[in-house]
Structures are given as C-alpha cells and as structure tokens.
Amino acid sequence: MxxxxxxxxxxxxxxxxxxxxxxxxxxxxxxxxxxxxxxxxxxxxxxxxxxxxxxxxxxxxxxxxxxxxxxxxxxxxxxxxxxxxxxxxxxxxVEKEPEPSVPADLKQALAGNAAAKATWADITTVARRDWIHWITSGKKAETREKRIAVACDKLASGSRRACCFDRSGMYSKGNMGAPAEAE
The missing domain is CATH 2.40.30.100 (AF2212/PG0164-like)
Incomplete structure (x- = not known):
C-alpha cells in the first residue's frame, strides 16, 4: 500500500x-x-x-x-x-480516485459492445480516466470517433490500458498543458 x-x-x-x-x-x-x-x-x-x-x-x-x-x-x-x-x-x-464522468458517445459505444463493456467494468478508475482522456484529447470530431472505435476494439480484446499514452504530457508534443494565460 x-x-x-x-x-x-x-x-x-x-x-x-x-x-x-x-x-x-x-x-x-x-x-x-x-x-x-x-x-x-x-x-x-x-x-x-x-x-x-x-x-x-x-x-x-x-x-x-x-x-x-x-x-x-x-x-x-x-x-x-x-x-x-x-x-x-x-x-x-485523495485516498481513492473518484469515478470519471463517461462522455455520452463513449457510453453509447460501450453499451453496444458487451466484451468492451466487460473489460471497462473490470479496469481501474485511473485506467478508465486515461481512456477517456486519450479519447477526448483529439482536436477533431473524426479523431474522437476513430479513438472511440479503437478503444472499444482494444477493450473487447482485453486491453486494459490506452497504449502508448503519455500520462505526464511531457512527451506528447504539446497535447497536454496548462492554458495560455490572458494578458
């Protein structure tokens, strides 16, 4: 512990x-x-x-x-x-990470894929948050749709983590970061 x-x-x-x-x-x-x-x-x-x-x-x-x-x-x-x-x-x-809010489009995709939904239910809260962050970090609607499809395929095959996702943002070429400050 x-x-x-x-x-x-x-x-x-x-x-x-x-x-x-x-x-x-x-x-x-x-x-x-x-x-x-x-x-x-x-x-x-x-x-x-x-x-x-x-x-x-x-x-x-x-x-x-x-x-x-x-x-x-x-x-x-x-x-x-x-x-x-x-x-x-x-x-x-916090002692226990809170459950993330699942976006409606991801929730709908998981509802239509029993195997993906089963893996989703079995992974940790932090892993669910990582999947959500990876999906929602895409800038374009097409990217988000593609990531939801990939996530469901990977989850259905038993993958528990979003592959190659840089959780620190240090190696992501600017995908994460604090907002720019207004002048």
Missing amino acids: AKPVASIIFKAKLSRPAEPKAATWSFVVLPAAASKQLPTRSMVTVDGTMEGQAFQATLEPDGQGSHWFKVEKKLREAAGVAIGDSVAFEIAP
Whole structure:
C-alpha cells in the first residue's frame, strides 16, 4: 500500500485563460516544488483549500513535469480572491480516485459492445480516466470517433490500458498543458 502524502502547502498565481475569451473560470499552475511532492506526474485528484475555502480538483499534467487545475468562479468568489492574486493553497491526494464522468458517445459505444463493456467494468478508475482522456484529447470530431472505435476494439480484446499514452504530457508534443494565460 502506498504511503500517504502529507499536505502540500504553496502559494501560486491565479490566472485567466486566454481562450475562451469569455471564460468565467481561472487556473493555477503548481510551483514545481509542490508538484514534485505528488505521487505521480499524471492526473491526480486532490482535496484542498484555497485561502481556507475547501475544494476537490483533478490536477492535470502541464507537460513540463508539473500540474495545473481549473478554479471555478464560485470557488474564487467564496475564497475572496481575484485573478492575478498570489493565493495560498494546501492540498493532499485523495485516498481513492473518484469515478470519471463517461462522455455520452463513449457510453453509447460501450453499451453496444458487451466484451468492451466487460473489460471497462473490470479496469481501474485511473485506467478508465486515461481512456477517456486519450479519447477526448483529439482536436477533431473524426479523431474522437476513430479513438472511440479503437478503444472499444482494444477493450473487447482485453486491453486494459490506452497504449502508448503519455500520462505526464511531457512527451506528447504539446497535447497536454496548462492554458495560455490572458494578458
């Protein structure tokens, strides 16, 4: 059993994404020293506080060996902070990763493939999240459709992991990363 990670305390700037221009959410990139204390370079869900306001978030890899996450407007307002502020955080990985939300198109494809659905039900939460991330990271609708078909074929044949998927984003040629910051 993995040793629990102690709370990680840091300050970070709250930034607005450049796109979409009308975004109401903001984001935080963890300082490298804080990110290095996490158990993985890939996605990891944490419980935490932002200026004392509790939240849970799934941190995403930034492709540079660190992590980033969205901060919704409601949390920002509850914490009494503004975009551009340096904000105090305390985070710790959750004991059990939450079940990911399965997109409707993938759910429909799995429903039509009993063997794929059986493997899906048998894999770990993190593996399901990886499959979903691989499928949804395609930029074009055709890519997503193709990835769903490939995923169902692989799952039906017993494959438990999305092959060759770089969970850290460090080797993915820019497919993962924090949003660009608005000026």
